[in-house]
Amino acid sequence: MTATAERVTTATLVTRVRDRARSAPDGVAMREKDLGIWQEVTWAEYWDRIQVVGHALLALGVEPGDRVAVHSENRREWLYTDLGTVAVRAMTVGLYPTNPAPEVAYLLSHSGAKVLLAEDQEQVDKVLAVLDQLPDLQKIVYVEPRGIRHRYTDPRLMSWPEFLALGEQHRGAEPDAVTERMAQAGPDDVVTLVYTSGTTGPPKGAMLTATNVEFVVSTLIHGGGFTSPPPNEHDVTLSYLPLCHIAERIFTTWFSAAAGIQVHFAESIETVQINLREVQPTVLFGVPRIWEKVLAGAKIRIASASWLKRSTSRFWLGVADGIGRTLVRTGGRHTAGTRLRYALGWLFCYRSLRDRMGMRKVRYAASGAAPIAPEVLQFFMGIGVPMHEVYGMTENSAVATANRPGRVRLGTVGEPHPGTELRIDEATGEILTRHPGVFAGYWHDQDATARAVDKEGWLHTGDVGEWVDGTHVKITDRMKDIIITAGGKNIAPSEIENALKASPFIKEAVVLGDRRKYLTALIGIELDTVGHWAQARKIAYTTYRDLSEKREVLALVQTTIDEVNERFASVEQIKKFRMLPKELDHEDGELTATQKVKRAELSRMFGDLVESMYR
Amino acid sequence: MSAERSGPAGPAGPAGLVEAPILVFRDVHLSFSGVAAIDGVSFEVGPSELFAIIGPNGAGKTSIFNVLSGVYKPQQGGVRFKGVDLIGKRPHKIAELGVARTFQNIELFANLTVVDNLMLGRHHHNTYGVLAGFAWLGRARNRELANRAAVEEIIDFLELEQWRRYPVGLLPYGVQKRVELGRALAMQPSLLLLDEPVAGMNLEETEDMARFILDVRDELGIPIIMVEHDMGLVMDLADRIMVVDFGRPIRTGTPREVADDPDVIRAYLGEEHKTAGTGSAR
Numbered sequence: 001m002t003a004t005a006e007r008v009t010t011a012t013l014v015t016r017v018r019d020r021a022r023s024a025p026d027g028v029a030m031r032e033k034d035l036g037i038w039q040e041v042t043w044a045e046y047w048d049r050i051q052v053v054g055h056a057l058l059a060l061g062v063e064p065g066d067r068v069a070v071h072s073e074n075r076r077e078w079l080y081t082d083l084g085t086v087a088v089r090a091m092t093v094g095l096y097p098t099n100p101a102p103e104v105a106y107l108l109s110h111s112g113a114k115v116l117l118a119e120d121q122e123q124v125d126k127v128l129a130v131l132d133q134l135p136d137l138q139k140i141v142y143v144e145p146r147g148i149r150h151r152y153t154d155p156r157l158m159s160w161p162e163f164l165a166l167g168e169q170h171r172g173a174e175p176d177a178v179t180e181r182m183a184q185a186g187p188d189d190v191v192t193l194v195y196t197s198g199t200t201g202p203p204k205g206a207m208l209t210a211t212n213v214e215f216v217v218s219t220l221i222h223g224g225g226f227t228s229p230p231p232n233e234h235d236v237t238l239s240y241l242p243l244c245h246i247a248e249r250i251f252t253t254w255f256s257a258a259a260g261i262q263v264h265f266a267e268s269i270e271t272v273q274i275n276l277r278e279v280q281p282t283v284l285f286g287v288p289r290i291w292e293k294v295l296a297g298a299k300i301r302i303a304s305a306s307w308l309k310r311s312t313s314r315f316w317l318g319v320a321d322g323i324g325r326t327l328v329r330t331g332g333r334h335t336a337g338t339r340l341r342y343a344l345g346w347l348f349c350y351r352s353l354r355d356r357m358g359m360r361k362v363r364y365a366a367s368g369a370a371p372i373a374p375e376v377l378q379f380f381m382g383i384g385v386p387m388h389e390v391y392g393m394t395e396n397s398a399v400a401t402a403n404r405p406g407r408v409r410l411g412t413v414g415e416p417h418p419g420t421e422l423r424i425d426e427a428t429g430e431i432l433t434r435h436p437g438v439f440a441g442y443w444h445d446q447d448a449t450a451r452a453v454d455k456e457g458w459l460h461t462g463d464v465g466e467w468v469d470g471t472h473v474k475i476t477d478r479m480k481d482i483i484i485t486a487g488g489k490n491i492a493p494s495e496i497e498n499a500l501k502a503s504p505f506i507k508e509a510v511v512l513g514d515r516r517k518y519l520t521a522l523i524g525i526e527l528d529t530v531g532h533w534a535q536a537r538k539i540a541y542t543t544y545r546d547l548s549e550k551r552e553v554l555a556l557v558q559t560t561i562d563e564v565n566e567r568f569a570s571v572e573q574i575k576k577f578r579m580l581p582k583e584l585d586h587e588d589g590e591l592t593a594t595q596k597v598k599r600a601e602l603s604r605m606f607g608d609l610v611e612s613m614y615r
Numbered sequence: 616m617s618a619e620r621s622g623p624a625g626p627a628g629p630a631g632l633v634e635a636p637i638l639v640f641r642d643v644h645l646s647f648s649g650v651a652a653i654d655g656v657s658f659e660v661g662p663s664e665l666f667a668i669i670g671p672n673g674a675g676k677t678s679i680f681n682v683l684s685g686v687y688k689p690q691q692g693g694v695r696f697k698g699v700d701l702i703g704k705r706p707h708k709i710a711e712l713g714v715a716r717t718f719q720n721i722e723l724f725a726n727l728t729v730v731d732n733l734m735l736g737r738h739h740h741n742t743y744g745v746l747a748g749f750a751w752l753g754r755a756r757n758r759e760l761a762n763r764a765a766v767e768e769i770i771d772f773l774e775l776e777q778w779r780r781y782p783v784g785l786l787p788y789g790v791q792k793r794v795e796l797g798r799a800l801a802m803q804p805s806l807l808l809l810d811e812p813v814a815g816m817n818l819e820e821t822e823d824m825a826r827f828i829l830d831v832r833d834e835l836g837i838p839i840i841m842v843e844h845d846m847g848l849v850m851d852l853a854d855r856i857m858v859v860d861f862g863r864p865i866r867t868g869t870p871r872e873v874a875d876d877p878d879v880i881r882a883y884l885g886e887e888h889k890t891a892g893t894g895s896a897r
Binding site for chain 2 (some may be wrong): 147151
């Protein structure tokens, strides 16, 4: 992070936005809904805001290498602050909107953030509660004044308009200050700290540099590593997953700056479905949980439709299933037969179904960040949503493998990107990657960095995998999650769990059995769908727990488990299961911010439940 | 960012002395064939005050609201709102003066969407004629667009975005209550009457509603008179409280004063608890 004297001639995210503002000042960079109407932000406005934020940060004394934190849902101000921070050579630190106060304290104190952008009263309250642990924090800028103005008096608080006014004032006094700071930017500048969720131990802050970002831009965006043809200014996307996660940051901020894709912000997490329908994105990224939910929603809607609609939908979904199976065989390339069947199905079913899901115009859809059941992907392929599973992690800037259009292999995460090295350790089966996207290390944690990247520059991903046909990579599981049964058999729980979660009724499935005689599972139901199912059968229930423990629901879960068991070898079958008494939650410490189950925590919290299955 | 609000006591003094009150309710008597529903009640509400009326069932709380909104006409006494005498005015005239209310039982159009229900709240802001409305010309069009924009502000304020297009009858109870508050706000009132805003709500819905009530007062600057049974809520939110029993006012003051008053404890808990209760009026 030393200040390099040499001038960078290559582009950065910020210079790319600047160049777009010059070549297409009135082009649409992003849209956000204000009072029910989608309001446009042009490239000229975007670039202007970035500069004003940069000036404001300079006015607050932000030096190269300082940290600026953002604790907000996805919105325009997130991007302004992110790139304004990069423009003055500081680092952006994103926090999950769901992070509770103790985690906010950890992330802000560990990163030593100097300035925090807090979205609203909720996030301001969290930071105010832990302020005594944050000696480095000098300013808290809030976007939504509601509940804060007139009530809060902490001198560190500053409203967004005040922040911008400060920037304007600084720009008036020193008009070239931001430009000069930008010109000093070097390839080793750390542009962001991405805190990884950490299913074990506290989160670690991965440092991503300007070089890492450029590698992502050249490989994933301009190189068409994900989409083909590469994304461009005619593409439309919806930004709804947390921006502090590497995947959404790439698909929103970096796709926008590097390819000019039009970003739309969802009004809130509850309105994602409605916003998808309005926006009809052409490029769409989702985590497995999202795709599973869309699938479950479609199934439930069909089940509760009138007889005629139900039967036609069932018929055409059967056809879609056939198309999906063929596409799986051909790697995603259509045959004459699938084209004909799809054309008919499009008339009667798929067009309106996709329209309702908000996926009518999707030309590229991707699933990543966690493993997904193949049947979920196959469903989307069948109804004509070109679905691709991709793989990467924060530490390699999300560059590892992807299924390319026309070369999809279901159940794998695809082929390594050009320009990357990927090998699988023969002894341990661990996947290793090496390329210019490998991160610069964990912030203030050299031991962890040394464990992650070896002397030859290989990143140890912690994922166990194998080659399929010598071209595609199949991920078995996280190394530390592999179950070794008392009989000495190695079992990858995630494959079984995902097969269970593909059922519309099951939201959480945690397979256990390390050093035990047989496998068991903790199951959490999907409250919406099971509730709906129970209502249709006139089963009365009160709470989540009450519903979970109904005799009929237990039987329903047992049926699903039996179906899944049939597909696995005898040692991989689940012999017993118990229902989780509550919905798992980030705030209660059962899930990470990315909604991944903390196994160790869960086994501890529900220890009695687990033991009862081995008695 | 001035800190004008120093504590929960609000702008009013301890004994109910209000500077330039927006509403004056003076010595009102209302009886139905000899049965007294309101028996000499007086109070004043300040221009940014959250005033609560509590009391046992049948104490006359809702009757006070009905007098305020013009449903009942008291036999004696005066009610002045911003200097205008309300006695004898028809309910829609009082609404036009800027007094909006919500009801104990939800009174919305169940088959209309959230947006349509809120648009109805804008009705008395329509100043165009029937013909202009048919032709969708000039003033009618402009007025309706302004109405729709005002409704969107309320949707944003009460966080109703995800339900905009849903018929109200299909929504959860707590959300319906919120829509009802929204409809009252759509009238852009200068005084809001809330009749049991959290009745029947679960804890989470109650907390949400409490936040919205405070925001209405603090962000929109609308004074509120609230009738409520949930003592915890009243104690937390209200600047001043008036306790009524059998149509008569027992005590008016800050939450602290009211909770410590022996007469109030007696009215709520009965004679034998007279010495037992100290802080809690629950």
